[in-house]
Amino acid sequence: MLHKVININVDYQAAGLEGSADPKLYTYIISHSPEMDYHKKRPAVIVCPGGGYVMTSDREAEPIALRFNSLGFQSFVLRYSVNKLPFPGALLELSKAVSVVRENAAEWDIDPEKIIVCGFSAGGHLAASLGVFWNKDFVTVPLGFEHQENRPNGMILAYPVITSGEFAHRDSFINLLKDRYEQDLALVSLENRVSPDTPPAFIWHTFDDGCVPVENSLLLANALRKQGISFEMHIFPSGPHGLSLATDETGILNEGCRAWTEMAGRWIHEL
Numbered sequence: 436m437l438h439k440v441i442n443i444n445v446d447y448q449a450a451g452l453e454g455s456a457d458p459k460l461y462t463y464i465i466s467h468s469p470e471m472d473y474h475k476k477r478p479a480v481i482v483c484p485g486g487g488y489v490m491t492s493d494r495e496a497e498p499i500a501l502r503f504n505s506l507g508f509q510s511f512v513l514r515y516s517v518n519k520l521p522f523p524g525a526l527l528e529l530s531k532a533v534s535v536v537r538e539n540a541a542e543w544d545i546d547p548e549k550i551i552v553c554g555f556s557a558g559g560h561l562a563a564s565l566g567v568f569w570n571k572d573f574v575t576v577p578l579g580f581e582h583q584e585n586r587p588n589g590m591i592l593a594y595p596v597i598t599s600g601e602f603a604h605r606d607s608f609i610n611l612l613k614d615r616y617e618q619d620l621a622l623v624s625l626e627n628r629v630s631p632d633t634p635p636a637f638i639w640h641t642f643d644d645g646c647v648p649v650e651n652s653l654l655l656a657n658a659l660r661k662q663g664i665s666f667e668m669h670i671f672p673s674g675p676h677g678l679s680l681a682t683d684e685t686g687i688l689n690e691g692c693r694a695w696t697e698m699a700g701r702w703i704h705e706l
Contacts, residue, residue, distance in 0.1 A: 436504070437464040437543075441535060443513070445527045447520060449577035456516030458528040460535065463500040463510040464543050478549035478703050479509040479536050480591070483529060485556030485677065488517050488610035494679045494686055495555040495593075502680055503553075506700040509545050511536060515561065521613040522623060523573060526564050530574050533565065534584040551589045551703060556647060556677065557607045559595025560625065563655065566590045566636070567628040589706050590636040591699050594644055594676055597651040599624040604647045626654040629662050636666040637702045639695045646676035667702050669695065 441460040447453075460481075467474050480503045484495035491514050500510035513532050515525040533550055540547040554562030568574050569586050578585065596607045599620050612619050621627070636659060640652040649670060659666045671692045679685035681693040 436466060438462060443528050443531050443535065445524075445531055446577060447524060447527070450523060450527055450573065452520050452524055454520050456519045456524060456528070458516050458525075459514045460532050461497075461500070461512040461514070462543075463504050463512070465504055465507075465509060467544055474544055476546040477507060477509045477544055478551060479511065479540075479543075479545045480551045480553050480703075481511045481513055481529070481532055481536060483513055483515065483552065483554035483558035483561045485554070485558040486517065487604070487607050488525070488557045490517055491515065491558070492555070492677070492679075494677070495558065498680055498685050499553065502696050503700070506696065508700070508703065509543055517610070521615050522611050522619055523568070525561055526568060526574060527577060529561055529565050530569065530580070530585040531578055533587055534578070534580065537584055549588050549703065549706060551591055552587045553591035553593070554595060555593045555679065557596050557604070557611070559592040560597065560607060560611075560623075562587075562590050563592055563595055563597060563625050563636075564623065566633050567625055567630065570632055587634050589634050589703065592636055592638045592652070592655070593695070594640045594647055594678070595638070595651055595655070596647055597625050597655045602648040602650040602654070604651075626658045629655070629658040629664065631662055631664070633659065633662065633664050635664060635706060637699050638666060638668040639671065639692075641671045641674035641678070641692065643673050644676045667698070669698065
């Protein structure tokens with residue numbers, strides 16, 4: 436297993452943002468071995484932990500990466516900036532992270548056409564934001580992208596924050612937008628930003644999520660359907676917000692939901 440910590444360098448000033456941050460990409464790269472399909476090109480999953488845009492949860496970071504490793508995927512965890520820069524700071528960081536993974540695909544035994552962003556709660560909002568905004572000028576121009584370097588091939592969204600409307604997790608948007616709250620609130624309601632360029636999605640949520648209402652996932656699924664974008668969605672009957680792997684290891688055991696990783700792994704292989 437190759438572990439590296441990569442600095443994600445972004446010119447925030449080019450995006451009109453004041454301040455700085457120090458986002459890092461942690462790699463969990465399966466070593467190649469002549470005993471195990473030498474130099475196999477694997478899908479890659481970039482994990483965006485949740486935390487309401489005020490922190491990045493450890494429970495939704497390394498345990499997720501290791502689980503995707505066990506399913507045969509190369510994994511990464513992005514510790515994106517919070518409490519330092521408003522939107523689109525973290526979005527630029529994830530965009531750059533996708534390009535870094537794609538640029539190093541040959542060295543890291545990655546299929547460059549199967550780079551998946553995986554986000555939880557507010558991290559789900561970040562992952563879905565890249566899905567809908569990856570080709571917008573306010574993302575590509577500051578990063579100098581011209582050739583879809585930052586386009587994710589799919590999105591895995593776990594109990595995601597999506598809407599800034601009636602069913603919003605309001606604190607996530609306050610933390611994300613800061614003094615641009617009134618100006619950009621409508622922009623980041625992602626169910627209204629889906630286009631034919633949005634990649635396919637795997638979405639899961641629980642019906643009785645008391646923190647981020649299930650309507651967030653339903654609104655996104657409806658928007659994807661209208662645009663003809665393929666998705667797989669699972670609404671589990673019961674479970675609290677922040678389930679992560681839904682195992683004892685990640686703090687909340689939920690037998691009904693723990694199968695989501697196997698389902699997501701199969702979905703990735705079928706992309």
